[in-house]
C-alpha cells in the first residue's frame with residue numbers, strides 16, 4: 192500500500208481492537224479479498240485492557256500476547272503512523288495525511304476515542320494513558336517508591352492506581368465522585384470499593400477535579416479545583432475519551448453521539464460500516480447504544496467483518512463491561528445509574544445489584560461473583576412481573 196493510489200476490497204480506518212477483530216471476521220468468510228488498514232498508531236492492533244490490568248498483575252502474561260497479528264495471520268496490509276484525512280464516497284476513496292489515496296469496495300471506520308487532557312506544559316512524565324507506548328513509559332516511571340498522581344475515577348484511573356500501588360509506587364488518586372465509584376455503584380458498594388484503596392495505602396482525594404499542572408524543578412504540581420495542589424514525580428490522566436467522529440461527519444454520514452449504524456453495522460452509506468467505540472447501534476435488548484467497551488469492540492468488529500464479506504447476519508450480541516482491581520472483580524450489562532431504584536441481592540459471598548425502572552431491571556451489576564452472563568442478558572430481556580422475583584435469580588457459577 193505504498194503507491195500513490197491503491198485498491199483494496201476492504202479498507203479499515205483505525206488500527207485498534209475493532210479493527211483487529213474485523214480482519215479476522217473478514218477472513219473467516221473471504222480468504223482472498225485484499226484488506227488494508229490505515230492506522231494512526233505506531234504499533235499493529237493490540238488489546239488495550241491488559242495495559243492497565245494483566246500486564247501488571249500476572250507475571251506469566253507477556254507483552255507479545257496482546258497483539259493481533261493482522262498481517263502475519265490474515266495478510267492485511269498495514270499503513271502505520273498514517274491518518275486518514277478524508278473520505279470521498281462518490282469515488283470510493285480515502286486520502287491520508289501522507290498524500291496517498293486508497294480506493295475501496297467496502298470501508299470500515301473504527302477510529303475509537305481520543306483521550307481527554309488538562310492544561311499544562313508537554314512532558315514525557317505527564318500524559319493521558321491509552322496506548323501500548325504509554326504502558327511502556329509508565330513501567331519506567333513507576334516502582335522505586337516514586338510518586339504518581341493519577342487523575343480520574345473511572346476505569347483507567349482506578350485500575351492504574353491499584354496496580355501501581357501493588358508495584359511499589361506511591362499513588363495519589365484524584366477523582367470527582369464524593370465516594371469512589373458512586374457514579375455507578377450504590378453507596379454501600381462504593382464505600383467498600385473506596386476503602387479497599389485506602390487499605391492499600393493510596394492517598395484518596397475525592398470530590399475534586401484536577402484543572403491544570405505546571406512544572407517545578409523535577410516535580411509536577413497539579414492544581415485542583417478546591418484551590419489545593421498535589422506534587423508528584425509524574426501525572427497519569429484517565430479522564431475518558433471523546434469518540435473520533437470527524438471523518439464520518441465530514442463525509443456526510445448520519446452521526447448522533449456516534450456514527451449511526453443499523454443492525455448490520457452499516458452506516459447511512461451502504462458501502463461504509465462502523466463498529467467499536469464510535470458506533471451508535473441498535474442493541475436488541477438495551478436499545479440504541481454507543482458503548483466504549485472492549486467486549487463490544489471485539490464482537491462488533493468480528494460481526495462487521497463477516498457482514499462486509501457478505502454474511503447477512505445482524506450484530507445481535509449484547510456486550511458486558513467489567514473491571515478488576517485488588518480482590519474485586521465486577522461485571523455489568525446495561526445502565527448502572529445509582530439514582531434509579533436499586534435492589535441489592537447478597538449472594539455467594541458477593542452481591543448482585545439490579546437497577547430498576549418501573550420495577551424492571553435496566554442494568555445489572557455483579558460484584559465479586561462469577562455470573563453466567565447469558566442469564567444476566569436473559570433477565571434484562573425477560574424481566575419478571577415483579578422485582579421481588581429477582582432475589583436469588585443470579586448466582587455465582589462457581590457455586
Ligand SMILES: Cc1cc2nc3c(=O)[nH]c(=O)nc-3n(C[C@H](O)[C@H](O)[C@H](O)COP(=O)(O)OP(=O)(O)OC[C@H]3O[C@@H](n4cnc5c(N)ncnc54)[C@H](O)[C@@H]3O)c2cc1C
Nearest residue numbers: 205206207208209231240274275303467468483484485488
Ligand atoms: C488502558 C485501557 C484499558 C481498558 N480496559 C477496558 C476494560 O477492562 N473493559 C472494557 O470494557 N474496556 C476497556 N477499555 C476500553 C476498550 O479498550 C475500548 O473500548 C476499545 O479499545 C475500543 O476499540 P476501538 O477499536 O473502537 O477503538 P481503539 O482501540 O481506540 O482504536 C482506534 C484506532 O483508530 C486510530 N485512529 C483514530 N483516528 C484515525 C484516523 N483518522 N486515521 C487512522 N487511524 C485513526 C487510533 O490510532 C486507534 O488505532 C480500556 C481502554 C484502555 C485504554
